[in-house]
Amino acid sequence: MIRITQEADYAVRICCILARCQKTVGASEIAREACVTQKFALKILRKLAGCGIVSSYKGAFGGYRLDRNADDLNVLEIIEAIEGPLKISKCLDCDHECTKNPVKDDCKMHHAFMRINDILTENFKMITVGKLNDRSISVDDLTGYMKNTE
Amino acid sequence: MIRITQEADYAVRICCILARCQKTVGASEIAREACVTQKFALKILRKLAGCGIVSSYKGAFGGYRLDRNADDLNVLEIIEAIEGPLKISKCLDCDHECTKNPVKDDCKMHHAFMRINDILTENFKMITVGKLNDRSISVDDLTGYMKNTE
């Protein structure tokens, strides 16, 4: 159903929260802020930590801290940290295998999906955590002018 | 995982096949061409028929026929015939309810997702069955120049 997962959605929200805090925050507080259970927050935070988006600190007064500048951290990175590389079709999973069509050049849909995938990728990349947190920014400014991939 | 369903993928392929045939084709032949079981093809074809994309004919020598001009039938319509309206986030499902955030204007992600959704919609709309079938068209021509939604 071409849909972002709840987990990735939470991940973006969590990054926004951490960007606003600018300090180490415990998982329980993050979970409360993001309206998600602590267990689930921990699972998400571990994935973000694994990709170098957040740093984790153990022990008393430990927690997580955003490891990146809010304006350099984009939504694509966060989504891919949770869901893996963005591929809108099985067709794009492996370079040498199209759905029911082994010859890549014979599968026009492969090219079509590849193009849509690029467009989606580019646009997620343009939305940064900084922009999401900036309440003064207008909807149209979120992705900026569309780049033509040509 | 932000992915087109296999069913929608088949649906597009089936429309491409029907566009090339230009005649009434039985479900069994369609299924064979699309490399899918007949039962599943029938399910897909019924959805396409329900949306007026194909017409169905019962009885001996019955089958399905594309009810639209290949150049006017775009991939968005086919996907939506199968999966329903394109909504990349739960956030967009109902106008008055954002995930864990009842006040729409407080949910920046709502706006971000809305914008991404529009971009995706526009681009799927630009890919027609005619273009997919036209072997002389280049990858870059598939969606044409990107429109800025501004």
Place this chain on the structure above:
DNA sequence: ATAAATGCATACCAAAAAGGTGTACAATGA
């Protein structure tokens, strides 16, 4: 040292969605 506070790793589970099948029926046309 040691206890409390925290994160880590892994396995597990339930619900939902995706992908697909079975059965019985209805319409058509040769």
Place this chain on the structure above:
DNA sequence: TCATTGTACACCTTTTTGGTATGCATTTAT
């Protein structure tokens, strides 16, 4: 009138999603 086709709908199985449980490892305050 019967073979051929589609229709309707309920059902099933597998995969993905969303989330939990358990036990362990690390850190810091005291």
